[in-house]
Amino acid sequence: MTLLSVAHLSAALGGRPVLHDISFAVGPGELVGLIGPNGAGKSTLLRAVMGLTPATGGIVLDGEDGRVLTAARRALKVAFVAQNRDVAWAMSVEALVALGRLPHLPRLSPLRAADRAAVDAAMRMMDIEAYRERQATALSGGELARVLAARALAQETPLLLADEPAAGLDPAHQISLMRTFRSLAEQGRSVVVSTHDLALAARSCTRLILLDRGRVVADGTPEAVVTADNLQSVYRVRAYFGEVEGRMIVLPLDLSERT
Amino acid sequence: MRDARRYHMALGLLCAATLILFCLSLLVGPAGIGFFDSLSALFSERRDAIALIMREIRLPRALLGLMVGGTLGLSGAVLQGYLRNPLAEPALIGVSASASLGAVLAIYTGLSTVFPLALPLAALAASVVAVVVVQAMAGRRGSVLTLILAGVAVSSFAGAMTSLALNLSPNPFAALEIMFWMLGSLTDRSMTHVWLALPFMLAGWAALLTLGRALDALTLGGDTAASLGIDMRRVQFLAVFGTAASVGAATAVTGAIGFVGLVVPHLLRPLTGGRPSRLLPASALGGASVVLAADILVRVVAPERDLKLGVLTAIVGAPFFLWLVWRERRKVA
Numbered sequence: 001m002t003l004l005s006v007a008h009l010s011a012a013l014g015g016r017p018v019l020h021d022i023s024f025a026v027g028p029g030e031l032v033g034l035i036g037p038n039g040a041g042k043s044t045l046l047r048a049v050m051g052l053t054p055a056t057g058g059i060v061l062d063g064e065d066g067r068v069l070t071a072a073r074r075a076l077k078v079a080f081v082a083q084n085r086d087v088a089w090a091m092s093v094e095a096l097v098a099l100g101r102l103p104h105l106p107r108l109s110p111l112r113a114a115d116r117a118a119v120d121a122a123m124r125m126m127d128i129e130a131y132r133e134r135q136a137t138a139l140s141g142g143e144l145a146r147v148l149a150a151r152a153l154a155q156e157t158p159l160l161l162a163d164e165p166a167a168g169l170d171p172a173h174q175i176s177l178m179r180t181f182r183s184l185a186e187q188g189r190s191v192v193v194s195t196h197d198l199a200l201a202a203r204s205c206t207r208l209i210l211l212d213r214g215r216v217v218a219d220g221t222p223e224a225v226v227t228a229d230n231l232q233s234v235y236r237v238r239a240y241f242g243e244v245e246g247r248m249i250v251l252p253l254d255l256s257e258r259t
Numbered sequence: 260m261r262d263a264r265r266y267h268m269a270l271g272l273l274c275a276a277t278l279i280l281f282c283l284s285l286l287v288g289p290a291g292i293g294f295f296d297s298l299s300a301l302f303s304e305r306r307d308a309i310a311l312i313m314r315e316i317r318l319p320r321a322l323l324g325l326m327v328g329g330t331l332g333l334s335g336a337v338l339q340g341y342l343r344n345p346l347a348e349p350a351l352i353g354v355s356a357s358a359s360l361g362a363v364l365a366i367y368t369g370l371s372t373v374f375p376l377a378l379p380l381a382a383l384a385a386s387v388v389a390v391v392v393v394q395a396m397a398g399r400r401g402s403v404l405t406l407i408l409a410g411v412a413v414s415s416f417a418g419a420m421t422s423l424a425l426n427l428s429p430n431p432f433a434a435l436e437i438m439f440w441m442l443g444s445l446t447d448r449s450m451t452h453v454w455l456a457l458p459f460m461l462a463g464w465a466a467l468l469t470l471g472r473a474l475d476a477l478t479l480g481g482d483t484a485a486s487l488g489i490d491m492r493r494v495q496f497l498a499v500f501g502t503a504a505s506v507g508a509a510t511a512v513t514g515a516i517g518f519v520g521l522v523v524p525h526l527l528r529p530l531t532g533g534r535p536s537r538l539l540p541a542s543a544l545g546g547a548s549v550v551l552a553a554d555i556l557v558r559v560v561a562p563e564r565d566l567k568l569g570v571l572t573a574i575v576g577a578p579f580f581l582w583l584v585w586r587e588r589r590k591v592a
Contacts, residue, residue, distance in 0.1 A: 052482050075488030082482040088343040089478050089533035092262060099476055103488040133261075135533070148479070155487075 002027045003159045003190040009057035011048050018044045019214045031185040033201035034194040036211035037235055042194040043083055046161050050080050062158055075103035079155035081162035085144055090135040093147050097122055100154030122154035125180045141168040162193045178204035202226045203247045222248055232256045262532040269530040273544035280551035284321035287558050319450045324551040326460055327513050330505040332546020335520030337467045340474035340535035341498045342403055348521035349506045353393055353413030354386045358510035360417040361385025363437050367424045379455055379511040386507030389413050394499055443514035443569025445554050456508040463505025466497045471536030516569045518576030519546050
């Protein structure tokens with residue numbers, strides 16, 4: 001059983017091909033890290049799955065063809081944390097997180113008890129309850145990132161896609177964000193996050209997909225994907241590898257000499 | 260929750276202000292008619308001069324103030340929310356300038372002297388053409404930037420054609436009439452104008468008022484809004500056609516009244532907790548209050564001179580807007 005399956009997906013931006021024949025499937029219980037250098041196609045892949053950028057190939061979301069799914073139905077299956085963190089109006093944090101309930105609300109209905117519970121739970125998970133009344137435009141970058149992640153959590157979808165949700169977070173909140181995603185996965189949902197933090201991805205994700213120039217270069221356990229060879233050929237860096245408390249540690253050290 | 264209480268109070272106050280200003284608008288005029296006289300004349304079967312003034316002059320004027328003000332406030336709030344920009348206003352999509360052009364052409368050709376309703380009808384027709392052009396340019400994928408650029412182009416073209424009509428106008432009286440009409444006013448409008456504008460406005464309001472949730476979601480940008488189940492093409496269609504229908508009709512019967520659609524949403528936004536959905540009804544009531552108040556003011560300030568409403572809203576609105584910008588700047592610094 002899979003919650004997301006992508007088959008032979010290709011996409012172009014402004015006439016330039018960005019994704020070439022990408023295929024993978026994600027099942028319940030998986031926390032998938034999407035890694036790759038700048039311009040590898042991570043964001044485009046996530047946006048294509050969300051139907052935000054035109055692409056050819058097959059996308060199946062929770063058993064339904066992604067290309068014919070209406071926006072309203074897709075919103076019940078998959079939540080998305082966009083890379084763009086621009087908030088237009090000075091809205092309170094609570095009101096912003098509550099936007100995640102829009103797909104569940106009947107027409108003209110105010111938030112119901114279940115919606116409020118979901119909003120509160122999402123705020124608790126992202127440790128932003130203390131900001132409830134504050135205006136989102138007056139938050140720091142990292143605080144806002146957590147608010148936007150909470151907004152997606154409040155949507156309570158089986159599938160969650162997040163584009164660099166950990167960027168700008170302090171170490172404690174990075175760890176707790178990934179731990180939250182991990183526990184969602186353990187409840188039988190699927191989470192796909194893109195990130196540049198190899199160390200964080202390697203120690204928190206159940207699986208990594210390495211993209212390079214629009215192609216899947218490696219797909220598997222962190223140990224199988226984050227290898228010296230892959231880092232050298234894709235990222236052109238040399239890294240320190242170690243193990244602490246049974247978990248893999250990777251630390252990019254320097255540019256690799258071989259070119 | 261404090262937010263919600265403050266918002267409901269603001270909405271109540273705006274309702275009361277609109278109601279009071281509407282009644283005041285019925286009571287102010289060169290013919291000094293007493294309070295009870297005027298109201299009883301409105302609701303009785305009498306056929307004397309007072310009843311005539313009330314029913315044929317003041318009632319349509321007050322009703323149009325209410326309708327046009329509500330339209331400008333509502334469409335301004337929707338466009339600011341849709342474009343995610345506090346500087347957006349109804350005139351941005353080219354409808355106002357095109358409606359003006361239609362009206363000017365009706366005056367220029369002399370059609371409006373032969374058949375008075377030709378003026379608003381020509382204005383409506385021109386705004387329909389404008390919106391079809393703008394919507395066709397923006398295309399089905401609905402880029403916001405293309406929409407704005409198309410609006411600017413249509414506005415400039417309509418403005419140039421209006422200037423050409425002035426340039427070539429057959430006599431100074433026609434030129435004067437064109438100039439006066441373009442200043443925007445509620446003077447000497449009849450119930451026919453109300454009935455002409457009302458269906459378009461109702462259709463426009465209905466389209467605009469369905470957009471509350473979509474505009475809330477758009478606070479986080481187009482991608483997030485789409486991921487929340489908002490059909491962005493539908494939103495663009497409703498925003499453009501709702502604005503075109505209501506603002507086109509408003510401009511057709513009163514001429515261009517500036518600054519209301521820009522300033523009112525901006526001013527009321529803090530009272531709505533930054534939520535575009537709450538801003539829609541608040542801004543509609545606020546716009547109605549401002550236009551009614553301004554229309555009362557032109558009658559009180561210069562009863563003999565026929566001061567134009569559009570002139571007053573710009574004279575008061577522009578410095579006020581500068582003050583708002585000044586305050587914002589201090590907040591940022």
